[in-house]
Amino acid sequence: MTTPPPRVPPRPPHAPPGVPHPPSRPPGPPTAVDGAPPAVDGLVSAARRHVVRIVHDLSRPTHRPEPLAGAPRNRWRWLPYAAVLALFVLFFSVTIRVLSDDYGVDGGLTGALAVGQAGPLLMLVHRPLQAWWIILPADVLGALILLQEPPASFDVWPWPPPTLFGHLFLLLAVALREPLRTVASVWAVTATAGLVLHLVAPERSNGSALLLPLFGVVFAAVGAVIRERGVARRRLVEQESINEAERARRTLLEERARIARELHDVVAHHMSVITVQADSAPYRIAGLPDEAREEFGAIAASARESLAEMRRLLSVLRSDGTEGERAPQPGLDRLQQLVEATVRAGLPAELSLAADLPEVPQAVDLSAYRIVQEALANVVRHAPGARTRVSVTSDGGNLTVLVVNSRAEQPGSPLEATGTGHGLVGMRERVRLTGGTLDTGPLPDGGYRVAARLPLKHPVD
DSSP, X not given: OOOOOOOOOOOOTTXXXXXXXXOOOOSOSOOOGGGXXXXXXXXXXXXXXXXXXXXXXXXXXXXXXOOGGGSOSSTTTTHHHHHHHHHHHHHHHHHHHIIIIISOOOHHHXXXXXXXXXXXXXXXXXXXXXXXXXXXXXXXXXXXXHHHSOOOTTOOOXXXXXXXXXXXXXXXXXXXXXXXXXXXXXXXXXXXXXXXXXXXXXXXXXSHHHHHHXXXXXXXXXXXXXXXXXXXXXXXXXXXXXXXHHHHHHHHHHHHHHHHHHHHHHHHHHHHHHHHHHHHHHHHSTTOOHHHHHHHHHHHHHHHXXXXXXXXXXHHHTTTOOOOOXXXXXXXGGHHHHHHHHHHTTOOEEEEEOTTOXXXXXXXXXXXXXXXXXXXXXXXXXXXXXXXXXXXXXXXXXXXXXXXXXXOSSTTOOSOSSOOSHHHHHHHHHHHHHTOEEEEEEOTTSOEEEEEEEESSOOOO
16 A cells, blocks of 8 residues: 655745745644734733833932932022931831830831831932832831731731831832832832732731822822922923023124124225226226236226125025115214213213224224124113213224223113123124124122223234
């Protein structure tokens, strides 16, 4: 009798001759389609991940423990430590009295349990999670020891009153320090321990195993709300600091753009003069050789090209749609008008302008006028009614601009309690642009001083 040949699965269509037949799948439990794990394996993996995450949360505090010296320097910094010390003294003494008098536990064993259950309360300020790891086993051990004692009508088991209230404060401290997921894990493990003890001796259990989870939810919720409020307040302070830094940076950029737009008019004037002079030179000077005419033509063409580039740069600086000023840029010749306008606004001010001022470059001229303008505006805003003196002098190489005001006539009533910072930022940028120095600050008599030193000749690199 011949045995039938083994059944060979058919070759899939379009398979190359050298490719072997796919092996037949042995019968067994069904697997998921498209490589996904079966439903049972998926549940086991998810449960394993959650257990690992809970163990990680319970073993590693999320906050960085800070020493006592790192506490904020205020008069309330000692309050948490005083509260923790009071809790320790209270629960340590009450635990010893309850265990020895009400439950009849041996004196040495009572002291050891009191140390294990109340001693870690001293860690609640900075390390409540580590304290929980010590207190929970001590509470469970205490419940098992009490189980060996004869029951009495007033017994509370598995959590005596000191243990119950001490654990509630412990949950509150954990909720103040740890995120909600860790707090939920601590509560769940504590509730599970109480449930296991209840199942060990249900005839001895009289409700404290249920009271701890119920009241624990309330204490944990209160602590979590307080913690989240504190976190939100800290984030708000950080965001305000970031906004303040961004506001200062934006102010600086705006002032630089405004200064650049003003200097464009100054440089464009000089470039226009160069272009006109170079174009008219062959007509004004007779007998110029052809090489000189070509050179003047090249100078005029370069000046026109530079002027066109500057106009394109100005269009970038004015991309916000602002219109350029059509009036000429002001200078030292308009300081008298500026001071008179300030006097009409109610600020007693006087101007001292040296008569022997040398020729001032246009950029320095404009910067000096803007510095005086910003200083007078700051006096009007922050020290209304203060007597102000503006002085402009020169030693031949530098131009000195000095604006000094006295104490305000009505202290405590400025038009603006806090400034925007544009004035001082603009002054610093203008002085930095000309290569000078700026000195600002309050005076001993309550006034304010702004002193700028602007070089009349820009140093050559």
